[in-house]
Amino acid sequence: MLNEAQLARLNGQIASEAFVSRYYLSIACWAEAQGLAGAAQFFRSHHESEELHMHKMMDYVLERGGRVLVGPVEAPPQGFDSMVEALQASLEQERAISGAFNEIVDAFMAEKDHATVNFLQWFVAEQHEEESLFRTLIAKAELIGNEPRGRFWLDRELDEAGAKEAAQIEPTA
Numbered sequence: 001m002l003n004e005a006q007l008a009r010l011n012g013q014i015a016s017e018a019f020v021s022r023y024y025l026s027i028a029c030w031a032e033a034q035g036l037a038g039a040a041q042f043f044r045s046h047h048e049s050e051e052l053h054m055h056k057m058m059d060y061v062l063e064r065g066g067r068v069l070v071g072p073v074e075a076p077p078q079g080f081d082s083m084v085e086a087l088q089a090s091l092e093q094e095r096a097i098s099g100a101f102n103e104i105v106d107a108f109m110a111e112k113d114h115a116t117v118n119f120l121q122w123f124v125a126e127q128h129e130e131e132s133l134f135r136t137l138i139a140k141a142e143l144i145g146n147e148p149r150g151r152f153w154l155d156r157e158l159d160e161a162g163a164k165e166a167a168q169i170e171p172t173a
Contacts, residue, residue, distance in 0.1 A: 038159025
């Protein structure tokens with residue numbers, strides 16, 4: 001059974017996952033409106049991935065006899081000046097999530113809740129991969145710039161990355 005402090009930490013992280021999921025959905029809609037279908041698909045895949053992360057955490061809390069608190073989700077930004085800006089904002093979101101997971105793991109380690117620490121290790125590793133992916137995409141986006149051919153190339157690159165992400169998402173049914 002999880003105590004109140006543990007539940008508060010995990011419910012806070014569930015809320016963070018909900019926010020970043022909506023953040024990626026907002027970027028996907030912005031990209032689609034810019035004619036960047038590949039980028040839109042990439043960010044929709046990330047939206048779905050974050051939803052799955054949230055559901056995994058919710059299931060864990062429920063399995064441990066805790067109560068999941070579903071609250072309001074802050075509205076994310078609705079537009080960006082460039083894809084580089086959208087990618088940089090995404091990296092900042094991933095860094096914030098990573099920091100939160102690290103703090104949560106530290107707290108559960110101090111409480112010697114080995115089951116939860118073990119559960120959270122998957123998320124820690126996932127965050128490492130996400131930060132690395134966004135750093136790589138930002139480097140490519142900055143290299144090619146914002147000229148039309150570069151935007152086309154980056155859109156294709158994001159489309160391929162989104163297809164890989166979508167293939168890794170396990171079905172929810």
